[in-house]
Amino acid sequence: MRIKKFTCINCGAPKVNEYKSPYIVCDYCGSFTDIDYTLGLDFWKEDPVKTEIYKAKKIELAHRMAYAVNTGNKSEHNKLQNYFWDFYYKTYPEYLPPSIDNEEKYNIYIKVCADSSTNYAFDKSWEQKSLKLNELQNYLTYYKIGDESKVNTEGFFHMAGYYIKFTKDGMKDFYDNPEYSIMHELLPLQVHLKMKLSMFVQVWLPYLTDTDADMFLKMTGFKLQYVDMEKPSGKKGQCSHCKNEIFIPEGSFKVYCENCHKKNIVQTFFTCSSCGAENNVPDNLSKPIECAFCGTENRLIKALFG
Ligand SMILES: [Zn+2]
Numbered sequence: 001m002r003i004k005k006f007t008c009i010n011c012g013a014p015k016v017n018e019y020k021s022p023y024i025v026c027d028y029c030g031s032f033t034d035i036d037y038t039l040g041l042d043f044w045k046e047d048p049v050k051t052e053i054y055k056a057k058k059i060e061l062a063h064r065m066a067y068a069v070n071t072g073n074k075s076e077h078n079k080l081q082n083y084f085w086d087f088y089y090k091t092y093p094e095y096l097p098p099s100i101d102n103e104e105k106y107n108i109y110i111k112v113c114a115d116s117s118t119n120y121a122f123d124k125s126w127e128q129k130s131l132k133l134n135e136l137q138n139y140l141t142y143y144k145i146g147d148e149s150k151v152n153t154e155g156f157f158h159m160a161g162y163y164i165k166f167t168k169d170g171m172k173d174f175y176d177n178p179e180y181s182i183m184h185e186l187l188p189l190q191v192h193l194k195m196k197l198s199m200f201v202q203v204w205l206p207y208l209t210d211t212d213a214d215m216f217l218k219m220t221g222f223k224l225q226y227v228d229m230e231k232p233s234g235k236k237g238q239c240s241h242c243k244n245e246i247f248i249p250e251g252s253f254k255v256y257c258e259n260c261h262k263k264n265i266v267q268t269f270f271t272c273s274s275c276g277a278e279n280n281v282p283d284n285l286s287k288p289i290e291c292a293f294c295g296t297e298n299r300l301i302k303a304l305f306g
């Protein structure tokens with residue numbers, strides 16, 4: 001079969017099951033591991049009226065947030081941020097990371113998004129950088145190809161390069177902050193970065209020529225490679241949550257159901273490679289696991305994919 005190449009950031013396994021959401025969840029260890037930006041774009045384009053309403057609301061909120069920053073009203077800003085993030089995910093539920101699978105996690109997640117955005121908005125050291133970004137955006141020039149507006153190549157890549165660096169730095173700051181440590185579990189840094197960049201890609205792609213778009217997708221890591229892969233052996237099963245059919249590849253411990261977006265635990269024990277004793281499978285499958293009986297380190301999935 002010919003598939004898009006995704007390699008799990010935790011266990012190294014390829015994605016083998018067909019997926020319907022922009023988020024890629026590993027079929028072997030259940031980690032949330034990547035984003036298929038093209039599927040995300042489909043949801044964005046699916047209902048143009050909805051997207052227009054969203055964009056208009058976002059602009060209105062941005063004005064009110066800017067006013068809150070200018071008047072030093074941090075709590076008002078935070079309220080608006082909470083409103084915005086909730087509105088965003090209610091408008092596009094497909095964009096909600098699959099790791100956020102209950103209301104409690106949802107509330108924590110929205111709060112972290114809002115708090116961190118407010119902190120950045122009121123942080124002087126970030127202010128300079130975002131002013132610079134605005135400036136680069138304001139200096140962009142456009143030209144027409146037929147009816148379509150296209151952005152000038154040089155100015156765009158200058159701005160995009162700045163934005164990517166800006167986002168990476170901000171992300172590093174964010175994940176280093178113990179206040180947001182829950183995010184390591186909810187949304188791993190690498191995936192979060194890709195998610196942010198995919199939002200940026202979505203906004204700009206219509207303004208790029210095919211050549212520029214191609215270069216831009218490569219630069220942001222969204223240019224998907226296709227690879228030939230033999231479908232691994234495995235068996236059919238039934239999702240324990242929604243009863244839909246799922247494919248369980250051989251060697252898998254957790255399979256994500258693409259229908260209901262929940263994980264199925266398919267193996268709860270593993271056999272120690274050294275003494276043969278049965279051990280419980282831990283939550284985090286990506287780390288080497290010591291056998292409880294003989295102490296030998298076992299690698300559960302890495303062993304399969306090197
Ligand atoms: Zn994995």
Ligand SMILES: [Zn+2]
Pocket residue numbers: 239240241242243244257258259260261262
């Ligand atoms: Zn299901």
Ligand SMILES: [Zn+2]
Pocket residue numbers: 272273274275276277291292293294295296
């Ligand atoms: Zn052992």
